[in-house]
Amino acid sequence: xxxxxxxxxxxxxxxxxxxxxxxxxxAFLASSLSDKxxxxxxxxxxxxxxxxxxxxxxxxxxxxxxxxxxxVAGEFTKYIKAQLIIEGDKITKxxxxxxxxxxxxxTAAKNGETRKxxxxxxxxxxxxxxxxxxxxxxxxxxxWGFVALDDDMVVQGVYFDHAAETPGLGANIKxxxxxxxxxGESILSGTQYEGIAVAKGxxxxxxxIKDDNEVDALAGATITxxxxxxxxxxxxxxxxxxxxxxxxx
Amino acid sequence: MALLSKKDANLILDPLADNNPITIQVxxxxxxxxxxxxxxxxxxxxxxxxxxxxxxxxxxSLMRNIIPSKIRIIVQLIVVATLVxxxxxxxxxxxxxxxxxxxxxxxxxxxxCIIMGRFEAFALANGPWKSxxxxxxxxxxxxxxxxxxxxxxxxxxxxTLFGYPVLGNPITKTxxxxxxxxxxxxxxxxxxxxxxxxIIIWIQRSRNKALIxxx
Numbered sequence: 001x002x003x004x005x006x007x008x009x010x011x012x013x014x015x016x017x018x019x020x021x022x023x024x025x026x027a028f029l030a031s032s033l034s035d036k037x038x039x040x041x042x043x044x045x046x047x048x049x050x051x052x053x054x055x056x057x058x059x060x061x062x063x064x065x066x067x068x069x070x071x072v073a074g075e076f077t078k079y080i081k082a083q084l085i086i087e088g089d090k091i092t093k094x095x096x097x098x099x100x101x102x103x104x105x106x107t108a109a110k111n112g113e114t115r116k117x118x119x120x121x122x123x124x125x126x127x128x129x130x131x132x133x134x135x136x137x138x139x140x141x142x143x144w145g146f147v148a149l150d151d152d153m154v155v156q157g158v159y160f161d162h163a164a165e166t167p168g169l170g171a172n173i174k175x176x177x178x179x180x181x182x183x184g185e186s187i188l189s190g191t192q193y194e195g196i197a198v199a200k201g202x203x204x205x206x207x208x209i210k211d212d213n214e215v216d217a218l219a220g221a222t223i224t225x226x227x228x229x230x231x232x233x234x235x236x237x238x239x240x241x242x243x244x245x246x247x248x249x
Numbered sequence: 250m251a252l253l254s255k256k257d258a259n260l261i262l263d264p265l266a267d268n269n270p271i272t273i274q275v276x277x278x279x280x281x282x283x284x285x286x287x288x289x290x291x292x293x294x295x296x297x298x299x300x301x302x303x304x305x306x307x308x309x310s311l312m313r314n315i316i317p318s319k320i321r322i323i324v325q326l327i328v329v330a331t332l333v334x335x336x337x338x339x340x341x342x343x344x345x346x347x348x349x350x351x352x353x354x355x356x357x358x359x360x361x362c363i364i365m366g367r368f369e370a371f372a373l374a375n376g377p378w379k380s381x382x383x384x385x386x387x388x389x390x391x392x393x394x395x396x397x398x399x400x401x402x403x404x405x406x407x408x409t410l411f412g413y414p415v416l417g418n419p420i421t422k423t424x425x426x427x428x429x430x431x432x433x434x435x436x437x438x439x440x441x442x443x444x445x446x447x448i449i450i451w452i453q454r455s456r457n458k459a460l461i462x463x464x
Contacts, residue, residue, distance in 0.1 A: 003315060011317040018324065022331050029335060033342040040345040063412065164353045168286025168403070168437060171353065205420050220286075220437045 043069045045098050046076040051159045052146035053122045053129040055079055064176055082121040086242050088114045102135040102144070117238055122148070129156055130246065132239055136231025139223040140164040143173065143231060149187065151246050155196065158182045160228060170224030181207040181215040187232070189213050193240045195233030198225035253382070260382040264390030267457060270363045271394040272450045277363040281395055281446060282439040284357065289411050291399030294354050295392025299385065300336065301358050302367060305329050306384035309372035316373070325368040326359075333358050363391055398445045406436030 004010060047066040050056065055075055057065040067075050083097035097118040109115040122129040128151055135144040141163035148156045160173040172178055185196045199214040200222065207215055217225045236243070253261070270276045277298075284290045308328050309316075316324050337355050340348035358364070367387050372380040403409055408416035408426075417424015419432055435441050454460045 005315065005317045006319070011319050014315070014317050015320060015323075018327060022327055026331065026334060029338050033338050036342040037338070040341065044345065164356065166286070167284045167290035167353060168407075219434050 040069075042099065043072050046072045048146055048159045048161070049098060049120055049122075049131055049133075050075055050079060052131050052148040052157045053079065053124060054148070054157045055122075055124065058176070061176065064174065064179075079122050079124055080120050081123045084119045084121065086117040086119060086239070091242070098133075102133060103142070106135070115238070117242075119239065119242065120146075130243070132235055134231050134235035136227050136234070138162050138165045138173075138227045139170050139221075140166070143224065143227050145228075145231070147182070147187075147232060147235075149243070152186075153188045153193075153243065153247055154184065154186050155182045162224070165224050166221070169218065170221040172218050172221065173224060173228055178215075178218060184210045185213065185215065186211065187213070187236050193233075193236050193243070195229065195236045197229045197233075200225075257379070257382055260379060261386035261389065264383075264386040265393060266390075266453070267460065269390045269394060269453070270366070270387045271391055271446065272453055273460065274363075274366065276366045277361055277391050278443075278446070280357045280361055281398055282442040284354065285395055285399040285402050285442050285445075286406065286437045287409075287412070288396065288399040288403045290354075291395040292392075293350055294357070295388065295395050297336075297351060297354050297358055298361060298363065298391055299388040301329060301332050302364050302384040302388045303381055304384075305332055305364060306367055306372040306380040307377045308332075309368045310375060310377040310380035313373050321373065322365070322369075325365055328368075329364050330359055363387055394446065394449060397449060398442050401445050402436045402441055405433050406441070408432050 005014075047069070050067055050072065051064070055067060057067060059065065066072070082093055083095055085092050085094050085097050085100070098120065100116055100118045102118075105115045105117070118133055120131040120133075122131060129148045130151070131146050131148045133144070133146050135142060137143065143160065143162045143165065145158060145160035147158045150156050158179050160179060162171060162173060165171040165173065182196060187193060187195055194213045197214045198217050200217040202212070202214050202216060204212070204214070205216050264270055267273065271278060271281055280294060284294050305325075305328055309325060312324070312328075333355055337348060337351070340351060367383060371383045375383070400410070403411075404415070408414060408419055414424075416430065417426045419426050
């Protein structure tokens with residue numbers, strides 16, 4: 001017997017059955033894969049933090065290469081000497097600080113709660129690195145990153161990433177040629193925490209001028225570039241009280 | 250014996266040229282504009298659509314006799330969204346790096362007109378095998394145009410292919426840049442894709458007059 005698919009009752013039952021089936025399949029998939037996905041995200045955060053302080057497998061001027069996932073936990077313990085949580089005037093050590101969700105903390109701050117600010121202190125070849133995690137807005141979705149500073153507030157390396165910036169345009173914030181430009185720039189202008197602006201037409205395409213608080217912009221990605229500038233300036237300002245305590249006078 | 254009958258082979262071959270989803274059916278233009286500034290993105294998008302459209306067409310075809318016509322668009326949307334989420338989650342768990350490359354395309358796959366267009370125009374009226382071939386053919390036809398557009402936009406806009414510099418270094422003025430050549434910044438913004446697609450359509454129609462509509 002042929003089914004009358006035009007009946008309202010059939011349509012309602014079909015929709016209900018389909019929702020249940022699809023919901024069950026997706027819920028089962030999400031719950032069975034969530035541990036593995038969380039583990040991947042955890043390792044990625046460690047890779048990103050290490051990348052910002054120059055612990056990576058980059059060769060030449062090519063693409064971005066992280067420490068392999070099987071080695072990253074060991075390297076993270078070796079190079080990251082302390083993970084701090086800054087909560088107002090209170091500073092505590094916590095070896096899970098890298099798992100703090102910056103988005104949730106920003107929401108908490110909007111609701112009047114004290115924001116937890118994670119900060120990572122690394123040491124490589126006898127030099128200290130202060131790695132600030134940051135999160136901001138790009139053109140389409142969130143952008144985030146890590147900026148590694150020395151105790152003179154000069155950038156030693158950065159790592160940027162994005163959720164959905166346009167491939168070939170805004171997505172290029174995670175390209176080597178863009179990220180490498182930040183190294184050597186100071187986040188200070190005099191005694192002010194200026195951050196680093198992504199500037200259009202600054203006549204310094206090789207980025208040889210390191211005291212202008214500017215790097216060369218990405219063509220066709222003005223809004224993403226502005227997002228990166230805002231993200232750095234706002235994040236650095238959140239940490240400036242702590243940074244003042246470590247800054248070489 | 251040939252692997253595919255002539256009719257089946259045409260399901261794959263027609264969309265590559267004379268029934269191309271982008272240049273003839275004028276579907277999937279949005280993603281052709283959005284992501285073709287670099288060749289790698291074009292290839293990744295083409296493979297993603299190949300997978301989703303191939304399987305999606307089969308699923309819709311298998312369900313074609315039981316889908317209520319009143320909610321068929323919603324059902325098609327649920328099928329494609331489910332497939333995309335499954336692929337995304339599995340990649341996040343087992344091929345994390347690849348999933349990060351693909352993440353930006355996930356939304357674009359769901360909204361890609363080719364997927365809904367082929368579900369509606371073909372899978373709802375044909376068997377699973379034919380629908381599978383139609384899905385493969387149309388996504389290959391889509392992919393070919395994406396790759397052609399991506400090739401010209403990346404080459405002329407950035408002087409690179411798959412991210413590797415092929416014309417020299419524009420900053421230190423080596424290679425072709427030493428002769429005064431400059432990258433064309435217009436090529437990396439979306440309107441340039443429309444122009445490249447327009448040129449492809451122009452070439453295609455001037456070679457095959459049967460494709461030109463009567464006034």
